[in-house]
Amino acid sequence: MKTKDGIIKKGYCVKKINVKDNKIKSVECEVNGKLEKIEGDIFISSMPVKDLVSGIQGNAVPSKISKIAKGLPYVDFQTVGVLVKKMKLKNKTKMKTLGNIVPDCWVYVQEPEVKMLRFQVFNNWSPYLVKDAENTVWIGLEYTCSEGDKYWNMTDEEFSSFAINELASMDIIDKDDVIDYHREKVKKAYPAYFDTYKDMDKLVKYLNGYENLYCIGRNGQHRYNNMDHSMVTAFEAVKNIKTGKKTKENVWNVNTEKEYHEEKK
Numbered sequence: 680m681k682t683k684d685g686i687i688k689k690g691y692c693v694k695k696i697n698v699k700d701n702k703i704k705s706v707e708c709e710v711n712g713k714l715e716k717i718e719g720d721i722f723i724s725s726m727p728v729k730d731l732v733s734g735i736q737g738n739a740v741p742s743k744i745s746k747i748a749k750g751l752p753y754v755d756f757q758t759v760g761v762l763v764k765k766m767k768l769k770n771k772t773k774m775k776t777l778g779n780i781v782p783d784c785w786v787y788v789q790e791p792e793v794k795m796l797r798f799q800v801f802n803n804w805s806p807y808l809v810k811d812a813e814n815t816v817w818i819g820l821e822y823t824c825s826e827g828d829k830y831w832n833m834t835d836e837e838f839s840s841f842a843i844n845e846l847a848s849m850d851i852i853d854k855d856d857v858i859d860y861h862r863e864k865v866k867k868a869y870p871a872y873f874d875t876y877k878d879m880d881k882l883v884k885y886l887n888g889y890e891n892l893y894c895i896g897r898n899g900q901h902r903y904n905n906m907d908h909s910m911v912t913a914f915e916a917v918k919n920i921k922t923g924k925k926t927k928e929n930v931w932n933v934n935t936e937k938e939y940h941e942e943k944k
């Protein structure tokens with residue numbers, strides 16, 4: 680896709696990173712089953728740090744660093760969207776909603792009997808997300824899991840049915856009211872802070888050694904960055920590139936402040 684000043688290539692998966700003299704020279708991307716080499720002066724990476732390091736070619740990565748990258752943990756995620764005629768939960772608040780459904784956007788699930796962590800009511804984010812917001816409700820059921828575990832490996836049918844049963848078991852819906860459902864899986868949804876994460880500083884130091892490489896975003900920094908943080912890391916990287924600033928602390932330091940912005944004052 681052509682933009683004003685560049686080209687966006689979709690469907691390209693970076694597999695190999697070729698380096699020389701502390702610089703990234705090119706990346707090799709898998710596209711339509713073939714590898715295509717792309718050279719560049721500057722590389723901004725938002726791919727998972729783990730994959731970035733494992734893609735660096737030519738025995739350039741010291742084994743200690745490789746081990747840290749390999750050991751970085753992630754939590755994976757699955758969600759099932761369920762379209763129902765109605766919810767059994769009653770709106771006991773004074774808040775007016777379309778169809779008089781409960782006004783919550785997100786509900787955290789505390790029941791120890793179920794695996795579900797949270798569900799969201801899409802109608803309440805925006806009625807425009809739902810075709811018939813007066814007479815139907817789209818609910819999103821959220822689960823964490825590990826890629827390859829028994830939940831991850833369930834078929835769409837099996838996992839959706841499992842999730843719908845859990846929602847019904849909490850008396851939130853009647854199974855007979857389900858009109859439609861859809862399941863999505865997200866690998867590496869949450870970068871986690873255990874295993875080799877304790878040595879992340881060594882990995883950052885190593886990556887900073889590539890002078891034309893900027894690691895940004897959430898998995899690109901292996902930090903629990905939200906959308907805003909992720910964008911700010913990109914802004915900081917661009918600022919450095921434009922001003923010729925050599926250190927990258929400002930890029931890595933986004934979202935390291937102790938006081939979190941979402942806290943109520």
Ligand SMILES: Cc1cc2nc3c(=O)[nH]c(=O)nc-3n(C[C@H](O)[C@H](O)[C@H](O)COP(=O)(O)OP(=O)(O)OC[C@H]3O[C@@H](n4cnc5c(N)ncnc54)[C@H](O)[C@@H]3O)c2cc1C
Pocket residue numbers: 691692693694725726727730756865868869895896897898899904905906907909
């Ligand atoms: C379930 C869930 C709910 C969230 N809710 C919120 C929220 O409510 N508010 C909020 O602010 N944030 C939320 N976030 C976080 C938000 O999604 C991230 O902070 C943000 O998407 C990170 O942006 P990014 O560009 O770093 O990564 P991404 O958006 O993940 O983009 C990285 C891209 O790199 C691609 N990629 C990976 N490897 C390669 C490779 N080898 N070659 C080429 N491309 C590659 C991926 O396909 C992906 O498109 C949520 C995240 C999850 C998982």
